[in-house]
Amino acid sequence: MEDIRVSRARVAARIVVAAALLSGLWTPPAVSQTPPPPVAANSQITTEAFAALPFFEMPELSPDGEHIAGLLATSGKQVIAIMPLTGDRSNMIRLNVPDLMDVSAIRWVGNDNIVVNVIALAPIEGENWYLSRLIAVNRTSGKATQLLWEMGGQNAGDILWVPSDDSTRILVAAQNSPYLGDPDFWSAVYSVDVTTGKKSLVEKSRRFVSEWGADAQGRVRIGIGYNDQTTKSSLLFRGQAENGLRTIDTANLSVDEYLTVPFYFVPGTDHGYVFEANDKGVTSIVERNLITGKIARTVFDDAPVDSVILDKQTSALLGVVTNDRAAPVRWLDPALQAHQNDLQKASPGSTVDILSFNSDHSRLLVKFSTPDNPGLLYVLDAPSNTLAKLAVVNPRIESKRLSRATYVEYKARDGLQIEGVLTMPRGRPDKNLPFIVMPHGGPWAHDRLTYDYWVQFLAERGYAVLQPNFRGSTGYGEAFLKAGEGQMGLAMQDDVTDGVMWAVKQGIADPKRVCIVGASYGGYAAMWGIAKDPDLYRCAISVSGVSNVRRDVNDFGGSTRARLFKGQWQRMAADFEAISPYNAVGRIKTPLLLIHGKKDVRVDHNQSTRMHAAMTKAGKSVEMVSVPLADHYFTREADRLTLLRAMEDFLAKHNPAD
DSSP states (O other): OHHHHHHHHHHHHHHHHHHHHHHTTOOOOOOOOOOOOOOOTTSOOOHHHHHOOOSEEEEEEOTTSSEEEEEEEETTEEEEEEEESSSOOTTOEEEEOOTTEEEEEEEEETTTEEEEEEEEEEEETTEEEEEEEEEEEETTTOOEEEESTTOOSSBOOEEEEOOSSSOOEEEEEEOSOSOTTSGGGSOEEEEEETTTOOEEEEEOOOTTEEEEEEOTTSOEEEEEEEETTTTEEEEEEOOTTOSSOEEEEEEEGGGTOOOOOOSEEOTTSSEEEEEEEOTTOOEEEEEEETTTOOEEEEEEOSSOEEEEEEOTTTOOEEEEEESOSSSOEEESSHHHHHHHHHHHHHSTTSEEEEEEEOTTSSEEEEEEEETTEEEEEEEEETTTTEEEEEEESOTTTTTOOOOOEEEEEEEOTTSOEEEEEEEOOTTSOSSSEEEEEOOOSSSSOOOOSSOOHHHHHHHHTTOEEEEEEOTTOSSSOHHHHHTTTTOTTTHHHHHHHHHHHHHHHTTOEEEEEEEEEEETHHHHHHHHHHHHSTTTOSEEEEESOOSOHHHHHHGGGGSTTHHHHHHHHHTTOSOTGGGOGGGGGGGOOSOEEEEEETTOSSSOTHHHHHHHHHHHHTTOOEEEEEETTOOTTOOSHHHHHHHHHHHHHHHHHHSOOO
16 A cells, blocks of 8 residues: 555656656747748648648737737747837847647736746656646736646646636636545645745545636635546536535436536526527527526527637626628627627627627727638737737638638438538639548537638648548537437448549549548548548548547546447447458558657547558558658647648549649
């Protein structure tokens, strides 16, 4: 027993040391002031241009609207930047984002400080672990303060509450141990001063409780528990006049029961706003008495709800994101809705996103984009109703219109209606084109009519690209989602194949020049596609793909929801062995390119190396590109460039567009 305790202590210590080592890299960068040259009007856009990181990402306006914070791309990397919204920006604050570290969110605390959520990849006990931490940055001095970096757990960066006044203390949930059997594995809640890093305990950890929630006054009101042995989840609630927490709801997640978790607490009451799904799976928002369970009123039911937009200072519900394509965002704030309407009228062919705003909504940060252009950022001054250009998302592409995309529909072989996004290469005839089908990852996701740098890159090289939202995709209702159960590698794959056959029948695709490309689950679908339908495709590219489904499912062993996740995957397929590309190498006839980042902790790098070895042993045509510092999402510009160049060279060799 003593040896186990010592080992665990060492691991916790190494997590702290790893975090500290990474923190030493927070230094001001040397920033190039020379922007990259834009492309000429009629020239082919370079691979480097498509690989470029967005010029300004995660932008957030300060509460007073005088400053903006975000990720600024320079010299192929991103830096954290704080700058005046207008005027002289020569003295802006800049901090490097080190390799193997990603920024997941940026949030203002008052007008003088920001808090940055960072996800770091660190070697612990011979494995790559993700560490979640917080960095506070002062707007005037540029001083970076580590928040809870002394904690021994993996996750110490869950912000529950930020004050709406000038105070500098926030609420954060954090683990202090990486081991499930330790009491400190379960998150506790701390009050943390963003200027000093000093903390005080607000809510002790409780067994099985890994998530917490606070109201607009900064009081912890809920805890969410989960026991993987029973796959049951519970909701703990603290009433307005109560000191303690009590269980008010339970659900067995393995049989699709769900907790009624409030995302907003009505001040001075025991009411909260919750998502409410009807018997058809259509979601609305209601106000519910959390103790009695009774619905007090319907807050929003004009269209099926996807997500909500909350005020980052007051937590108030400001808007709803729906699946209505004509008007996806519905603002409950009349002034914001009026701005949305006016901006959309000003640019009817664009997607208009209000990304951020100050506390009185007098200044708004707005992005205009289209599926064929990365977009432009503007600042709307509401009192004067004027727009000022802030930045171009991709300075190398600027406002140039690339290849046009549209939604298409086709019927699967069993009659199910499938929707997809079709992108046609610019400057080419719309018939008999070299063709790429690109199934999305997940598989619980869906592709939308938005700018996608992979798709536009491939279209620029002359390929028509179809992104099919096969059965089991999200965004089309509960029945469509459940239609994927038991159909992984079967009807889900047939939906992809049927998309190709539809494009051939329409005369869009040349049946002799079709390739399949995908990442993550899409990478699996690419490999399985050339095994299941070996005569359909000329080549395939799998990026971070799963070749052995059983092995990937077994990798959930370290998760606190391993039993639940395994059960969910087992509902997708009755026999993992029968639908694994690794076991079907003998049926593959076409060349395969495998691309995988060595720092991928979502899909193990071995999923590609084992497939490569099996293909090589069987005498099949296969290439493997291992990218040393790439994660699952290829977030570094250098890795994005490696990825695109590998795809470009492989396609030119095995399915040239010309």
